[in-house]
Amino acid sequence: MPKIKSNSGAGKRFKKTGNGFKHKQSFRSHILTKKSTKRKRQLRGMKQIHDADKQLIERMLPYL
Numbered sequence: 001m002p003k004i005k006s007n008s009g010a011g012k013r014f015k016k017t018g019n020g021f022k023h024k025q026s027f028r029s030h031i032l033t034k035k036s037t038k039r040k041r042q043l044r045g046m047k048q049i050h051d052a053d054k055q056l057i058e059r060m061l062p063y064l
Contacts, residue, residue: 007060014049014057016064021057022046 014021027035028043049057 004062006063010057010060011064014061014064015046016061017048019048020051020054021049023049 014023023046025043025045025047028040032040
């Protein structure tokens with residue numbers, strides 16, 4: 001059987017953790033001047049993927 005190709009875009013966006021996947025939050029890349037300091041600070045760091053999306057990401061990244 002041939003190997004399944006991983007989704008290269010998903011490979012750059014998601015990292016495997018002990019209990020799922022983590023991802024960078026959105027709304028933090030540009031147009032930052034109008035966003036408050038509190039809002040930008042709370043968008044830092046990584047978030048856990050929701051359980052409903054876990055199966056989709058596992059399908060995109062079969063060998064992670």
